[in-house]
Structure formats: C-alpha cells, structure tokens
Amino acid sequence: MTGVAGEQLEFAGLPRPLFPATPSKLAAFDCPRRYRFTYLVRPAPPKGQPWAHNTVGAAVHVALARWWQHSAAQRTPELGATLVRRHWQHDGFASAAQSAAWREQAAGWVERYLQDEQIRRPGNEEPRGVERTVATRTETLSISGRADRIDERDGELVVVDYKTGRSVLTDDDARGSIALALYALASERTLRQRCRTVELHHLPTGTVASYEHTEASLARQLNRAEQTAIDIIGAIDTVAGGADPDEVFAPAPGPSCSWCDFRKLCPEGQAASTRREGWDGLGVLAGDVQDVEQD
Ligand code: SF4
Structure with a gap:
C-alpha cells in the first residue's frame, strides 16, 4: 500500500486551512483504517464487490x-x-x-x-432544495454535504433524508445523527432561513422519524463533528511526522466489517466478521424488516 497523501496544503506562517468535512467523511473515521483507504491512500485501493x-x-x-x-x-x-x-x-x-x-x-x-x-403535504409544494449542496464553516471545519430534500414548512426549513436500509428508524436516530445536524446548520447558512427539524423518511416501512433540534443540541453535534475532525487532523500530522500509517490509522474491527468495501485488504476485519455475498444485505422481499443498517 502506498503512503498517506496529505489533504491540505500548508505554507509556513499562514493559518491552517479549514478541514474540509462532509458527513460521510466524518462517519468513515469510525474505523481509521477505512478512512485512510477511502480518503488518503492514492491511488485508491480497489473496492470489493458491489452491494x-x-x-x-x-x-x-x-x-x-x-x-x-x-x-x-x-x-x-x-x-x-x-x-x-x-x-x-x-x-x-x-x-x-x-x-x-x-x-x-x-x-x-x-x-x-x-x-x-x-x-x-397535500399542496405538493416545491421543496427549497432537492439533492441540494449546502455548506457552512466553523473555526475548524469547512462543512459541505448534499441533502436529499429540504422542505419549507411554516416558515422554517426541514431537512429530509431518505433511507432504504432494513432497520426501522426512530426519532432517537434522527436526534443522534451528526449528519442531519450538519445538514440543518449548513441549510440554514446556505439558504439563510432557520432550520431546526430533521427527518428520516424510511421507504421500506413508509415511516418518518423526526427531531426538532435546539441551539444546544445542534451545538453538541457540531462539537462531536469538530472533535472527530481534530482526531483526523492529528492522525494525518502524526503520519506526516514519520509515524507508521498502519498504526496511526488503526483498524476498528467488528461484525459490521462484513459490509466494508476494504475487507479483502484487512486481515483484522476478516477475522472479526462473516464474508457476505453482494445480495446478503437485501433482507426479505415483501417488506420484511430486519436489523442491518446500510447507507
Ligand atoms: S474491514 Fe473493518 S477494520 Fe478493516 S478497514 Fe473495513 S471497517 Fe475497518
């Protein structure tokens, strides 16, 4: 495997650039090795089978x-x-x-x-955005992402995220999603309109999980995102200082490694999980709902 490619150009005496963050990029650091394979190693390692x-x-x-x-x-x-x-x-x-x-x-x-x-929504009103790229920034992060849909209801924006995984989603899932909170903050900034409500629309069951954020709950999620970014930046700096990338970006093996695109390249992930076929994540036809999350 080739080495880590830096994500940011830096010049002596100039302030450090903001870390470019998307919700999926931050989530990938749940396993630092997967993050490295996805975003840092170039040329990118081959992914496994399609799912x-x-x-x-x-x-x-x-x-x-x-x-x-x-x-x-x-x-x-x-x-x-x-x-x-x-x-x-x-x-x-x-x-x-x-x-x-x-x-x-x-x-x-x-x-x-x-x-x-x-x-x-009997009026069938046009959403404010469909597959809309929204962005915002903090002192550490330059955040961007593409929201599935952004509605306007009662003068406020509502972030809608479509889900097709097997798991039934709850309001707690909407509350705990860093991605949805970042979309809310970025939607408010980009479209210049208050945005507090986030929704998960689960197509297999037709259910909607919803959460109305407060300033405090958005700040908590933003803080989590910033902490992850700080950890990523720290790991990149450590490797740039000469440390072994395999040790710094260590694997985080577990049963979910079954679904990792890089399982073939990861002995620890193989040992911790069952090999799956490309169609094993589908569940059962006719709406049977089981408990494996995807997307
Ligand atoms: S197989 Fe598991 S441990 Fe290995 S890179 Fe993928 S998620 Fe990480």
Whole structure:
C-alpha cells in the first residue's frame, strides 16, 4: 500500500486551512483504517464487490430526485415507480430474476411513499432544495454535504433524508445523527432561513422519524463533528511526522466489517466478521424488516 497523501496544503506562517468535512467523511473515521483507504491512500485501493442493497438505495434516491424535475401535473406516485424502473441497475444481485423482483419492490416503496406524501403535504409544494449542496464553516471545519430534500414548512426549513436500509428508524436516530445536524446548520447558512427539524423518511416501512433540534443540541453535534475532525487532523500530522500509517490509522474491527468495501485488504476485519455475498444485505422481499443498517 502506498503512503498517506496529505489533504491540505500548508505554507509556513499562514493559518491552517479549514478541514474540509462532509458527513460521510466524518462517519468513515469510525474505523481509521477505512478512512485512510477511502480518503488518503492514492491511488485508491480497489473496492470489493458491489452491494445490491446499495443499488436499491441508489435507484430510490435517483427516482425521488428526478420526480421533482417533472411538472406538478406529472408528479404522480406512479411516475415515481416508473422512475425507479428507468434508473434501475443490476449491480450486486445474485441473478436477473432477483434484480427484477427487487426493482418491483423498490418501485412499490416509492409509489406508496409518494401517496403518503400527498396526504402529509397535500399542496405538493416545491421543496427549497432537492439533492441540494449546502455548506457552512466553523473555526475548524469547512462543512459541505448534499441533502436529499429540504422542505419549507411554516416558515422554517426541514431537512429530509431518505433511507432504504432494513432497520426501522426512530426519532432517537434522527436526534443522534451528526449528519442531519450538519445538514440543518449548513441549510440554514446556505439558504439563510432557520432550520431546526430533521427527518428520516424510511421507504421500506413508509415511516418518518423526526427531531426538532435546539441551539444546544445542534451545538453538541457540531462539537462531536469538530472533535472527530481534530482526531483526523492529528492522525494525518502524526503520519506526516514519520509515524507508521498502519498504526496511526488503526483498524476498528467488528461484525459490521462484513459490509466494508476494504475487507479483502484487512486481515483484522476478516477475522472479526462473516464474508457476505453482494445480495446478503437485501433482507426479505415483501417488506420484511430486519436489523442491518446500510447507507
Ligand atoms: S474491514 Fe473493518 S477494520 Fe478493516 S478497514 Fe473495513 S471497517 Fe475497518
């Protein structure tokens, strides 16, 4: 494996640049080795097999984004299902038949979800953003990310994140998500409108988990993000000082290594987890919900 590539250019006497953070980048540091493989080692190591559950998630996200590009009259729930079929890929599935069955299941999720949305929001108002890049900064971080959807309700912004994993999501998941809190802060800054509410819209069950942040709870999540960034910067500096990157960016093995793109390159991860096939994260057809999170 080649060495660590620095993320920031520094010049003597100049202040340190802000650390460029996205929610997924910060989350990747849950395992420092995975972070290093994803963001620092260049050329990037080859990823493992494609995952069918990621294929499902991608098709649902694309369909729900493209749906808003049509006129209000065209935006029917059935159009959502059509868009899932139009943008379907086959990566990671065991067979063409399995892929087709999941395509229809995902199309059904989206159609039912859009029916529910018509009841929740009968005006079908345009969101303030769809797949919208939002950004903000602190003394340490330059934060950016792409929100699935940003609504405006009662004069405030609401961050909506679509989920397609097996786990049923709760309001506690919405409350505890650093990513959602960062999206709220960045949405408020970019669109110049107050944003406190964050929502997880779970397509397989049609449920919505929600949390209304306070200034204090947003500050707590921002503090967690900054602390992670400080740890990442510290590790990068330690390696730049000559330390062994394999030791500094140590593995954090556990059962979830089954789903890591770099498991093949990681003896510790292999020892801690079961090898999975590309379609093992799919669960069971017809809406059965189990407890493996993805996306
Ligand atoms: S397999 Fe596990 S320990 Fe290894 S890099 Fe991936 S997440 Fe980290």
